[in-house]
Amino acid sequence: MRLEITPELAELRPSVRRFVTERLEPLAEEIDRTGRIPEEAWRLMRGQGWLGMLLPPEYGGGGTDLATYCLVMEEVARSHRVFTLLMDYTSGLTPVAIHRHGTEAQKRRWLRGLADGTLRAAFGLTEPEAGSDSAAIRTRAERVPGGGWRINGRKHWISGGHAADVVMVMAVTDPAKRARGGISAFLVERGTPGFEVTRVDTTIGSAAIELGELTFTDCVVPEEALLGAEGAGFAIAMGSLLNGRLGVAHACLGAADRLLEMSVAHAKRRVTFGKPLAERQAIQWMLADSETELQTARAFAYETLRRVTAGEEVGSAASICKLACSEMVGRVADRAVQIHGGMGLVRGFPVERFYRDIRHYRVGEGASEVQRMLIARDLLR
Numbered sequence: 001m002r003l004e005i006t007p008e009l010a011e012l013r014p015s016v017r018r019f020v021t022e023r024l025e026p027l028a029e030e031i032d033r034t035g036r037i038p039e040e041a042w043r044l045m046r047g048q049g050w051l052g053m054l055l056p057p058e059y060g061g062g063g064t065d066l067a068t069y070c071l072v073m074e075e076v077a078r079s080h081r082v083f084t085l086l087m088d089y090t091s092g093l094t095p096v097a098i099h100r101h102g103t104e105a106q107k108r109r110w111l112r113g114l115a116d117g118t119l120r121a122a123f124g125l126t127e128p129e130a131g132s133d134s135a136a137i138r139t140r141a142e143r144v145p146g147g148g149w150r151i152n153g154r155k156h157w158i159s160g161g162h163a164a165d166v167v168m169v170m171a172v173t174d175p176a177k178r179a180r181g182g183i184s185a186f187l188v189e190r191g192t193p194g195f196e197v198t199r200v201d202t203t204i205g206s207a208a209i210e211l212g213e214l215t216f217t218d219c220v221v222p223e224e225a226l227l228g229a230e231g232a233g234f235a236i237a238m239g240s241l242l243n244g245r246l247g248v249a250h251a252c253l254g255a256a257d258r259l260l261e262m263s264v265a266h267a268k269r270r271v272t273f274g275k276p277l278a279e280r281q282a283i284q285w286m287l288a289d290s291e292t293e294l295q296t297a298r299a300f301a302y303e304t305l306r307r308v309t310a311g312e313e314v315g316s317a318a319s320i321c322k323l324a325c326s327e328m329v330g331r332v333a334d335r336a337v338q339i340h341g342g343m344g345l346v347r348g349f350p351v352e353r354f355y356r357d358i359r360h361y362r363v364g365e366g367a368s369e370v371q372r373m374l375i376a377r378d379l380l381r
Helices: 005-033 038-047 066-074 081-091 091-099 105-117 233-267 281-309 317-343 351-364 369-381
Strands: 121-125 140-141 149-161 166-172 182-191 196-201 210-223
Touching: 005 038, 005 081, 005 351, 038 081, 038 351, 066 081, 066 182, 066 233, 081 105, 081 121, 081 233, 081 281, 081 351, 081 369, 091 105, 091 166, 091 182, 091 317, 121 149, 140 182, 149 166, 149 182, 149 281, 166 210, 182 210, 182 233, 210 317, 233 281, 233 317, 233 351, 281 317, 317 369
Parallel strands: 121 166
Antiparallel strands: 140 149, 140 166, 149 210, 166 182, 196 210
């Protein structure tokens, strides 16, 4: 396995890293201090073409392939997790689903604004009684006489849902079929009567990362709000998750790389009992374990990405990538805090921020336990 995605992307990486370090990193402290995403972040990433990367050029997108997207995701994740979310809001689950399954009218309505970041999208799947078990959703959509659909239900922990201009809402349209053709996807616009943001939550991570609770009470949407065919919603959602899981895996690689880099620098600099930490075997072993796990995860993630880009069927490989990389970065972050000692626990230092933010990766886009179920199911087929 080659420890680079392609030779062309290997040449691109230094310039991407330089921009992230020089232009985005100075905003990271401000984001953590204020709990807000500055408009400057959107402007800088828009200027680099990092918003809407996976959307087609005819709708204002970058038209880039998944490999380039993942490389940028990896490098951006070396700074602040918020920057990865800006990419996700404009090239993630909902924008990609509209691109793949939308009508021409839906694409014209949404994709150009999503591609330049002037519009924002959210993915409305999770519910109080349906998190990892996404097929158990209770939100219902029923046909309205004369045309259209009436939606009733509640979605929660929807990333960016409180600020989204459009939410792809998954709803049951045939209770007898459910995940086997009874769940449909709807594009619900902000301001639609009956659609309310009823709560906004923050997490253990940055306060700038907010999750919305979305409530639908007799929310009537027109027929053209249906995305794809009736009953195809579950397949649409699961199809979008391949990109999502690979994107998360590469964000984990970038975060782990930065944590290890900081740990090495601190170990060389910090002196205890007359010696640098770098000369202590206990510290050396922590660094060696982190490097070994990072390089192993990177090799598999890059190989999987090459296969996906080549159009190969990868089975559960995306789940393996997401599981391996998210669990790996958790261990690397834990060691980094230990190596930094008190500095690793204090707000205002990057290691502490990374430690909080990377905890999301083992839950979002399918928890680690769900990935294990999918991998085992593939083995036992």
